[in-house]
Amino acid sequence: MDLTYLLELSVNGALAGLMYSLVAMGIVLIYKSSSVPNLAQGSLVMLGAYIVLAFSNGLGAPMWMAIPLAMAFMFFAGMGIERLALRRLAGRPIVMILMMTLGLDIFLRAGAMTIWGGSGRPMRIGISDDPLFLGPLLLNRAYVVGAAVTLVLFAVFVLFFRTRRGVVLRAISDDYMASWSVGISVERGVALSWALASVVATTAGVLWGSIQSVDQSLSTLLLKGITVGVLGGLDSLGGAILAGILLGVLESVASGYLDKLLGGGSRDLVVAAVLILTIMIRPHGLFGRHDIERI
């Protein structure tokens, strides 16, 4: 057991884990405001990446302009999804809401394949491939940038939840009936949370797209995102950040050693095991609210 190898695995894992948090943050934002577990977050990430490419390759906009344009587009796309698909299902049993988000996931994924095809496209955002050494550790430059962006976004959200709009969202997540009765427009708040989640998804799409490439497999980030979300507590943004680091380190270290024993592919197994164990031991996650059920 080489200590440097272990450290390198954990640091890179933590950085990648912070990028999982980026996917989880979108899920948490939506779950907080409307208790909707968004299983379409993975395809929103994929859609965001494709929209950025559509602006930069299709319309010829430079990357620094394409990304904000795509974010604006996705802001309204997220709002539209909430308005057209999810609002009509409010108050329905959760199985229908889950199925709706799954249907959205299938639709968006296949729609992207129909329009843009199945082959991977590169996303160049100007991160150099040169190795970055931190002492003896070899770091992936793209992961460092991704982790930094995640932390900045988290800080922005912490500040946002102190503004007037943010307080409204917090009130809705606390008790939407009570918010309704004091005159808060719950629908508008939920729509805003979908829009914000879509913008976060676009960021995740750009970062992950630059690491692998932009294709359908971006939507499989959902499993990691939802695991991070559950581990941190589905209604806690800070929990998502911490859980992302935890899962990233665990996944990277465990698969670094297990892959040799099991012959590859143990990454998904680790993620599934973390998800099952979290749900069995502490379903509400590290920092989530533990709801008490009434008859």
Next chain:
Amino acid sequence: MLFRQAGIFHTDYAADRAMFPIPLDRWMVGVLLALGLAAPWVFSSLALTSYVMPWLIWAAAALGLNLILGWAGQFHFGYAAIMGIGAYTAVHGVRAGIPWEIAVVLGGLMATVVGIVFAFAALRVKGLYLALSTLALQFVMDWVISHVPAISGGVSATLQAPTLRLLGQQVTSEAGLYYVALGWCLFVTVFMLNLRRTALGRALVAVREKDFAAAVIGVQSFYYKLVAFATSSFIGGVSGAILVFTFYHAVTPEQFSVNVSIELLAMVIVGGLASIIGSYFGAAFILLLPGQINQLVAWTAKLMGADIGVETLAHIPQMVYGALIIGVLLVEPMGLGKLYANVRNYLLVWPFGYARK
């Protein structure tokens, strides 16, 4: 008028308990049964083997999932894995020389055992968390099936299914395979039709509505949840085995991946929760409609002279499938079975609509 209720008098207990008290319902069931039995002569060989037979088997599987999702109200996102276990067990059993009937039942029992293990792990939680934990278990099962060579024969191996031998007779003709599928589907349907009027069915419904409240009136909710998981796993396991023996003729891990679980879930939701005829509708909708619409799109494109790429055309069915789920949920969240029930309820008193309360 059509579903006339006049003249139906419940003069003894047997008449009161009849499964279809309205004559037209009986007629419709009779016609459908006759059609099902005559299908090898009614449909072309292609339609029979590639549309009707898989539809019946998937409908049986959807009924099994509906038992747990619609009647007992518990999520199961790993149903395809259960079907896969049944299929692999049965195939290995027959290859080891066990008679076909016993091997299929063994497949069902093995699926039941794994289903109960699933349940013990998953039933500590409910709602969303139950959905997610069964989903995670599906991933684990996928990994186990494909990575243990003793089960799948290697990571990307295909295991040939032996010939179906029913009571010592080789069944290889299309009609024979079709009747095996039809028999299983009828068995599951009759079971489900009767389930809703047994104590077990009522207990399951009580657990679905509120498990704490069911416990208060003396229904052991955990026990009934386990029973529901076990029963539906048995149905799923046998359906998986029959699917492999009659339709796929070979078994690979991808046939029972997570996408298939979601497809089954879509069949149940689109068909309607706790609706038997809905499961048939849902299976037909999810299985057959995307392909048909794709052909329609290709045909229209040819007609209009537009040129659609092969790759685009290949992904349209998947898109239609997603759109179907969204559309049905928006129009009628209780599914196609509820739409059928609405029409039937309207016709019950038609043309005297005012007679309805």
